[in-house]
Amino acid sequence: MASERQLSYAEALREAFVIALSRDPRVFLIGEGVPDPKGIFATTSGLAEQFGAQRVRDMPLSENGMTGICIGAALAGMRPVLMHQRLDFALLSLDQIINHAAKWRYMFAGRAHVPLVIRLIIGRGWGQGPQHAQALVALFAQIPGLKVVTPATPYDARALMLAAIADADPTIYIEHRWLHNIRDTVPEAVAIEPLQGGRVARQGQDITVVTYSYMLLEVHAAAAALAVAGVAVEVIDLRVIRPLDVALIVASVTKCGHLLVVDTGHGDFGVAAEVIAAVTIAAFTALQSAPARLGLPPHPCPTAPALSRDYYPDAAAVVTAIAQQLVLPQAVQQQALSLLQRGDHPHDTPYRGFNGPF
Amino acid sequence: MASERQLSYAEALREAFVIALSRDPRVFLIGEGVPDPKGIFATTSGLAEQFGAQRVRDMPLSENGMTGICIGAALAGMRPVLMHQRLDFALLSLDQIINHAAKWRYMFAGRAHVPLVIRLIIGRGWGQGPQHAQALVALFAQIPGLKVVTPATPYDARALMLAAIADADPTIYIEHRWLHNIRDTVPEAVAIEPLQGGRVARQGQDITVVTYSYMLLEVHAAAAALAVAGVAVEVIDLRVIRPLDVALIVASVTKCGHLLVVDTGHGDFGVAAEVIAAVTIAAFTALQSAPARLGLPPHPCPTAPALSRDYYPDAAAVVTAIAQQLVLPQAVQQQALSLLQRGDHPHDTPYRGFNGPF
Amino acid sequence: MLLQQYRSLYRIRRVEEVIAAHYREQQMRCPVHLSIGQEAVAVGVCTQLHREDALFSGHRAHAHYLAKGGDLQALFAELYGKATGCCSGRGGSMHLIDLAVGFWGATPIVAGTVPLAVGVALAWQLQGRSGVSAVFIGDGAMEEGVVHESLNYAAQQQLAVLFICENNGYAVYTRLAGRQPPRQIHALAAAHGLTVAVADGNDVELVSQHSAAAVAAMRQGGGPQFLELTTHRWLEHCGPDDDDHLGYRQPGELAAWRERCPLALAAERLQVRDAVSEATLVQLRQQVEDEIAAALEAAQNAPEPDGCERLEHLYGE
Amino acid sequence: MLLQQYRSLYRIRRVEEVIAAHYREQQMRCPVHLSIGQEAVAVGVCTQLHREDALFSGHRAHAHYLAKGGDLQALFAELYGKATGCCSGRGGSMHLIDLAVGFWGATPIVAGTVPLAVGVALAWQLQGRSGVSAVFIGDGAMEEGVVHESLNYAAQQQLAVLFICENNGYAVYTRLAGRQPPRQIHALAAAHGLTVAVADGNDVELVSQHSAAAVAAMRQGGGPQFLELTTHRWLEHCGPDDDDHLGYRQPGELAAWRERCPLALAAERLQVRDAVSEATLVQLRQQVEDEIAAALEAAQNAPEPDGCERLEHLYGE
Numbered sequence A, B: 001m002a003s004e005r006q007l008s009y010a011e012a013l014r015e016a017f018v019i020a021l022s023r024d025p026r027v028f029l030i031g032e033g034v035p036d037p038k039g040i041f042a043t044t045s046g047l048a049e050q051f052g053a054q055r056v057r058d059m060p061l062s063e064n065g066m067t068g069i070c071i072g073a074a075l076a077g078m079r080p081v082l083m084h085q086r087l088d089f090a091l092l093s094l095d096q097i098i099n100h101a102a103k104w105r106y107m108f109a110g111r112a113h114v115p116l117v118i119r120l121i122i123g124r125g126w127g128q129g130p131q132h133a134q135a136l137v138a139l140f141a142q143i144p145g146l147k148v149v150t151p152a153t154p155y156d157a158r159a160l161m162l163a164a165i166a167d168a169d170p171t172i173y174i175e176h177r178w179l180h181n182i183r184d185t186v187p188e189a190v191a192i193e194p195l196q197g198g199r200v201a202r203q204g205q206d207i208t209v210v211t212y213s214y215m216l217l218e219v220h221a222a223a224a225a226l227a228v229a230g231v232a233v234e235v236i237d238l239r240v241i242r243p244l245d246v247a248l249i250v251a252s253v254t255k256c257g258h259l260l261v262v263d264t265g266h267g268d269f270g271v272a273a274e275v276i277a278a279v280t281i282a283a284f285t286a287l288q289s290a291p292a293r294l295g296l297p298p299h300p301c302p303t304a305p306a307l308s309r310d311y312y313p314d315a316a317a318v319v320t321a322i323a324q325q326l327v328l329p330q331a332v333q334q335q336a337l338s339l340l341q342r343g344d345h346p347h348d349t350p351y352r353g354f355n356g357p358f
Numbered sequence C, D: 001m002l003l004q005q006y007r008s009l010y011r012i013r014r015v016e017e018v019i020a021a022h023y024r025e026q027q028m029r030c031p032v033h034l035s036i037g038q039e040a041v042a043v044g045v046c047t048q049l050h051r052e053d054a055l056f057s058g059h060r061a062h063a064h065y066l067a068k069g070g071d072l073q074a075l076f077a078e079l080y081g082k083a084t085g086c087c088s089g090r091g092g093s094m095h096l097i098d099l100a101v102g103f104w105g106a107t108p109i110v111a112g113t114v115p116l117a118v119g120v121a122l123a124w125q126l127q128g129r130s131g132v133s134a135v136f137i138g139d140g141a142m143e144e145g146v147v148h149e150s151l152n153y154a155a156q157q158q159l160a161v162l163f164i165c166e167n168n169g170y171a172v173y174t175r176l177a178g179r180q181p182p183r184q185i186h187a188l189a190a191a192h193g194l195t196v197a198v199a200d201g202n203d204v205e206l207v208s209q210h211s212a213a214a215v216a217a218m219r220q221g222g223g224p225q226f227l228e229l230t231t232h233r234w235l236e237h238c239g240p241d242d243d244d245h246l247g248y249r250q251p252g253e254l255a256a257w258r259e260r261c262p263l264a265l266a267a268e269r270l271q272v273r274d275a276v277s278e279a280t281l282v283q284l285r286q287q288v289e290d291e292i293a294a295a296l297e298a299a300q301n302a303p304e305p306d307g308c309e310r311l312e313h314l315y316g317e
């Protein structure tokens, strides 16, 4: 059956590019290394050969300038997809992103607009360290005029890229390096969906766990383990961080009465803060316990394996946080934790133990 | 009496520069227009004449480069104070701020550090518009390794600048253009305080209102009006946004049971979100009602007076929000609102009706 | 040709003088950066651009907008914050647009629109469309890294971008020598691989000639071009007033530049060289005055935008 | 002198080969950018710097760190993520520091350290301190705006900064011509007002001579200097392997550069011109091997940092 087709996240993303380049002559891809032998972790491999060097473009090391150039191209009717191999490099271009791309439509009252996709990859592991592993999603999500998407599944990798390219406004597409190898069902049939909305990724009624991007994997693993131990976790994958789908979370919290937010970025001043604030304001009486959050600690990522080992929260940390919040019996928590053994898989390379369904 | 001396915010800030330049030969000021005839809204006027052009410096229009240059100078033992006339211009330098200044000490395990102050001014009014009025405080506050201060009073303008200069780490000092003319008591005696902590700016027991920077003025006006109507508002001025003084807020909320956060920036994904999240997590059971927030709406600032009129929340909006949250009788709300008439003072120039005490 | 250019020079001068005069009434509630003294750059360049060519600018954009054919009433209305403004009141003086005449946008983050102009040229190259994309910058903008990134890419891709550097010797109160080493701005662009020229920016005919050559080269695929045009701003950096008393200019500098008024230069040539009669000039000026008076009145009487409109146009659809 | 330089060349080459050999054991868990083939640039420049002079670098920094005198064991240990690493394990290969020898820091945001080097020179100027501040960049870094901002300021302020552009013709897999127009990199620096030179970066004596001249000029207040040194990277951009099979280089390009090995060039001169005996070289090499083996072993046996240390050093005090 066609709908049973399995793709990796990277393959699904590459397929999105093939579809967009085939369908829409306005689309071009651009970024350092896009047409090179590594093809941005194989997500753009072969595309230059198929669609030509004009539409699948390399670029100089000029992040801010090239962002402005893509804005200009978008104003002139193109649909550029600009890529950076690390989110950290896009920090050189925040002037053009925040001052220009995000504001052009608004400040000219709709006379012009910027259909631009900026694709950023959050690095992790193998010594990415302080300047190659920043997960600053809220940095972009706080800017009015931008849309921010964080696909966590192969299906969404394709769907949200196509939605972002079809969208008339600047979209920051943030993916996580550790998602690239994840495989899941991606039907061949393509429907272009609007760029909005979260998704209940797993149904439950004991607690709502809101997450996005890579941490969906760890949350899924934690939820699966807790299910065996008799705790039904409802998992919400935000998918789109701006505009934030508060109604979906509120509906879930109204059912479950408990909220944990698991952030792929820092725990403070980030996405988790906004989710907790928005939900608490909107559904205060539905909350039966204090909401909680789990995220990266408030310091940069150190490089040495011994130092980064505890930097990233994992499924076990999610289980522990849930157990604490729901005041689960020790035995239940232990049972769930015992199901999460990663064996001796190194902590700084992607864990391939969980592969969906998402 | 010396302690009764009144200074404007701008004068107090200028005094901080005089003190720092006099006491510490490592200090220099740098920025576009620092030594020019306007002296950054008169906050640096005459300093070049007094301390020389080497220590009170102009600079080229190169925000990112000059930030890196100041980082280098700080590494080499200087204490630069870099200024931008609008926060918006600093968006060109986020690479150097986030990737370098914020991380240098951490990534080199304390072998070197960056005692740098970056002073940013939030513009407002008289057509500042989309690119000259951004109040992106959380953009900086979410970055580990930075400290972020937002003085709201003449006393703090001086105290926090001196604390920032004395501090061994990079500090973002964010002031609001509409604070410059505010006058209050600033004693001649100077004690250099550590860079931390919020402040109970007004005591009360009915509701905790947390705010910072310019909105402290509007909150003070609202609280004064409500006091007449019999509602005792406790006002917390955050002063320092990173590290955030959660304990102070929690103590107040524990007393009052209600929390409103009034943000000088956007209401969503900002400082208010973090305050509400942190307080709800830490003091859930103390909350007797849903926390609330008030901030700029989620779009850029339009320029025309007719469009910007309702963009900025004011004391009346604060009164309304508090009335809603405490379910105040209509008459109480009306009485408080009636005390807040601004007359026909234009909405897009600073309101001088409130001058402290803070 | 020169007569048309003189008309444009005079019109821009008078529009800015009218803005300056009315600014004090505090009804134009936004910062204004006037180009008085620099008009020949705008006019000389724009007479060589087609309506379909793209133009971008920065904070000091009134002259560029008008020279490219931007709607005068929409300019005044924008300054007055009216619904009929060229940005519907969203922008004020520092944000101008008139797509109908190829004025793609002016915004006040220094150098911010420079890469956008390059991007338009890239799009047109990809689309196989001819046309020139042009951007005005000041001497100060040359200090922004993004300008160098833009020059590099335009040269590497051989894009049809015209960079015009209006070198008025100052950024706000700071002299060029306080910001850049003693070397030529156009030489820097040449080192990036662009074809460059430098000329007296107060002589509209000279500006025209250099612009014509640059634009012609680009229309034949000649790659990006850079013009440095030297000139001087007569009034304060921002606002309607004379500020020579502040003493930041060299002594006598402003007076010398006023001697070299671009309007006077053009008028003299018209009369002496081209034997245009005083009566012709008087009539031309009167037409301009009438147009300005009508546009100003229309803008003043135009409605303010509805406050609720501020919620619109954040995103499309 | 050349013998000392040869020793340094050989030492750097062997350190990197040892890294490459052990990298496959997956105990150095961080990206590595090796300088094999480019050693003469590091050695030629650094022999002209004093210990008190400041040096900054970027992602490809091992050679610069070693040439400046950086501690070898601390380098290995950093790659192994050990507590004795030069950043105590915080950084890995892309973050190096050794303040005791004036190596102020290498970090991998391309061009990120360039303004920092200028800032050190500014501080020293303000402090009335002499000394040169130097920074290594690649050809790719020239495309970053911040480099131009840094060149402009260094020239305008006449700061004692030495910019060394190690032009290896590639940024990752992308040839220079795919990123920059056909013009000389050093000419761009000259246009910014710097004194510039260009030389064969594989000839350590030539590099030395040019560096000596540049540094001498700076020590006499001669303002900033820029050296473009042409060379070639032999291995892959990032990682320990040869990658010529990928075909991104010009055919024969790598082979031609290997012919011009900086070590072989220097060794030949030592033997033919300076009549240094083979025995001397053998002994020198053995000393280096012994040092490397000891440092490697020390690093391998060094303790890992305590996991709790990650919480320290975010802020001072």
Ligand SMILES: Cc1ncc(C[n+]2csc(CCOP(=O)(O)OP(=O)(O)O)c2C)c(N)n1
Pocket: B032, B061, B063, B089, B092, C059, C060, C108, C109, C110, C137, C138, C139, C140, C141, C142, C168, C170, C171, C172, C237
């Ligand atoms: C990125 C940025 N930095 C600083 C400013 C403040 N500013 C506005 S205009 C200006 C001077 C610009 O000088 P120049 O480019 O020579 O243009 P001119 O004003 O002389 O026409 C400055 C510094 C700004 N608007 N944007």
Ligand SMILES: Cc1ncc(C[n+]2csc(CCOP(=O)(O)OP(=O)(O)O)c2C)c(N)n1
Pocket: A032, A061, A063, A089, A092, D059, D060, D108, D109, D110, D137, D138, D139, D140, D141, D142, D168, D170, D171, D172, D237
């Ligand atoms: C700002 C930034 N953009 C992109 C990268 C990714 N990157 C790392 S090294 C490199 C190429 C650098 O080329 P060059 O400056 O010539 O140095 P080389 O690697 O040849 O020594 C790139 C693009 C980065 N680290 N930082």
Ligand SMILES: [Mg+2]
Pocket: C138, C139, C140, C166, C167, C168, C169, C170, C171, C172
């Ligand atoms: Mg100028």
Ligand SMILES: [Mg+2]
Pocket: D138, D139, D140, D166, D167, D168, D169, D170, D171, D172
């Ligand atoms: Mg290179």
